[in-house]
Amino acid sequence: MNSPRTLYQKHIDSHTVCPLDDQGHVLLYIDRQVANEYTSPQAFSGLRETRRSVWRPSATLAVVDHVNPTTPQRIATMPDAGGARQVSYFAENCRDFGIELFDVLDKRQGIEHVVAPEQGFILPGMVVAAGDSHTTTYGALGAFGFGIGTSEIEHLLATQTLVYKRLKTLRVIVNGELGAGVTAKDIIMALIEQIGASGATGYAIEFAGPAITALSVEARMTICNMAVEAGARGAFMAPDDKVFAYLQAKPRAPRSELWERAVAKWRALHSDEGAVFDREVTLDVNALEPMVTWGTSPDQASPIGARVPDPSAQPDPILRQGLQRALDYMGLTPGMLLNEVVISHAFIGSCTNARIEDLRDAARVVRGKRVAAHVRAMIVPGSTAVRDQAEEEGLAGIFRDAGFEWRQSGCSMCLAMNDDVLAPGDRCASSTNRNFEGRQGAGARTHLMSPAMVAAAAITGHLTDVRSLLAEA
Numbered sequence: 001m002n003s004p005r006t007l008y009q010k011h012i013d014s015h016t017v018c019p020l021d022d023q024g025h026v027l028l029y030i031d032r033q034v035a036n037e038y039t040s041p042q043a044f045s046g047l048r049e050t051r052r053s054v055w056r057p058s059a060t061l062a063v064v065d066h067v068n069p070t071t072p073q074r075i076a077t078m079p080d081a082g083g084a085r086q087v088s089y090f091a092e093n094c095r096d097f098g099i100e101l102f103d104v105l106d107k108r109q110g111i112e113h114v115v116a117p118e119q120g121f122i123l124p125g126m127v128v129a130a131g132d133s134h135t136t137t138y139g140a141l142g143a144f145g146f147g148i149g150t151s152e153i154e155h156l157l158a159t160q161t162l163v164y165k166r167l168k169t170l171r172v173i174v175n176g177e178l179g180a181g182v183t184a185k186d187i188i189m190a191l192i193e194q195i196g197a198s199g200a201t202g203y204a205i206e207f208a209g210p211a212i213t214a215l216s217v218e219a220r221m222t223i224c225n226m227a228v229e230a231g232a233r234g235a236f237m238a239p240d241d242k243v244f245a246y247l248q249a250k251p252r253a254p255r256s257e258l259w260e261r262a263v264a265k266w267r268a269l270h271s272d273e274g275a276v277f278d279r280e281v282t283l284d285v286n287a288l289e290p291m292v293t294w295g296t297s298p299d300q301a302s303p304i305g306a307r308v309p310d311p312s313a314q315p316d317p318i319l320r321q322g323l324q325r326a327l328d329y330m331g332l333t334p335g336m337l338l339n340e341v342v343i344s345h346a347f348i349g350s351c352t353n354a355r356i357e358d359l360r361d362a363a364r365v366v367r368g369k370r371v372a373a374h375v376r377a378m379i380v381p382g383s384t385a386v387r388d389q390a391e392e393e394g395l396a397g398i399f400r401d402a403g404f405e406w407r408q409s410g411c412s413m414c415l416a417m418n419d420d421v422l423a424p425g426d427r428c429a430s431s432t433n434r435n436f437e438g439r440q441g442a443g444a445r446t447h448l449m450s451p452a453m454v455a456a457a458a459i460t461g462h463l464t465d466v467r468s469l470l471a472e473a
């Protein structure tokens, strides 16, 4: 009898072309890849120099997302010369190598990790690699996604395979039931806080447990997306009926008999009873509060009701120094209440939290209220399709009426590679995934939180427990 296997082992076993050594390296077949204008240019240049072609052009979807502007009116020309070059070289590469491209004027454009699932381009059981670390997002669909570097992109485009080293497995079991106003973002932030920003380095995470099954597919994407902030190079969840329902009507999902056969296969995509994980972590979310970061690493986070930590209480001198540096950069005083931290900006966007459900969550908080006078608040939908849907549902109107800027889709202020950049000293409540120094602009300060929490901060002008506003409504 075969020994029980984890879902990770099943993904890797079914995609192993051949083992390469006895150190765990294999040649791994990759079903699909997504490419963006920022990390693909050198890979294409490499192919050009060596006169190689793309092995399977239909396995690649190309999306412009990192550098394009998000000004309310869509424009084909990039305002910045560097960005313009990246976008035009990307288009040239896609044309010459026969790859389908969603350019900025395409109605299907958006952030790659929002667009690929919404197109049904990613299906359960697939192994997906891309030149972007948040490719882990696809784990929510029962696919195995991970980020790769530029030379690997070149290898992948040329051969549809990668040299891959097996990871260790970590199962995160999430128990309990989320309270009102507490979301998937808070679960993943609490996990990262608990295990640390490199707590899952070397591991693939499988998320399981009742609190995960209870989540919508989009909420599960938030968790898999941010798992990379704990160091995981891959995160996934066993696909269930919710995933199948999510995928069924998507443009590129299989149809009729093929669909039935696919679903029957996908039902076997779970860890076997008795499968052994290298490590297991349990999280209980019954008492979980909305989380916010106060530092410059995603694990420097606390429940909104807490205070800014005091470095002098940290006995380890190295950790104490790191903590002090984070607080200096963030301009925070030890002991200060988190919900008294005044913000200048609010940003709802990114592949972590700018899907339609995120916008609905935020709109629920904002409806009938005004953004605080000293705050500049922006909404950058995760994709053009999300933007259109939000217009149709009347969410855009709610945001505009409240004083939010309603913009076009892209990575935008998640990493400030276009002209959506904060100034030194600006302080932003942000629904994104990284709060590193300078992430949203040199000298700018980022507080990560859920989109509903960003909405609450935008309204009151300071970090705020969203539950207090929901109770009022």
Ligand SMILES: CC(C)[C@H](C(=O)O)[C@@H](O)C(=O)O
Binding pocket: 038, 039, 066, 131, 132, 133, 134, 147, 415
């Ligand atoms: C630009 C890209 C390499 C990067 C990533 O890999 O994640 C970006 O998307 C980010 O979020 O920092």
Ligand code: SF4
Binding pocket: 065, 066, 111, 112, 113, 132, 134, 349, 350, 351, 352, 410, 411, 414, 415, 432, 433
């Ligand atoms: S939205 Fe942010 S995290 Fe996501 S791909 Fe773009 S830059 Fe990276």
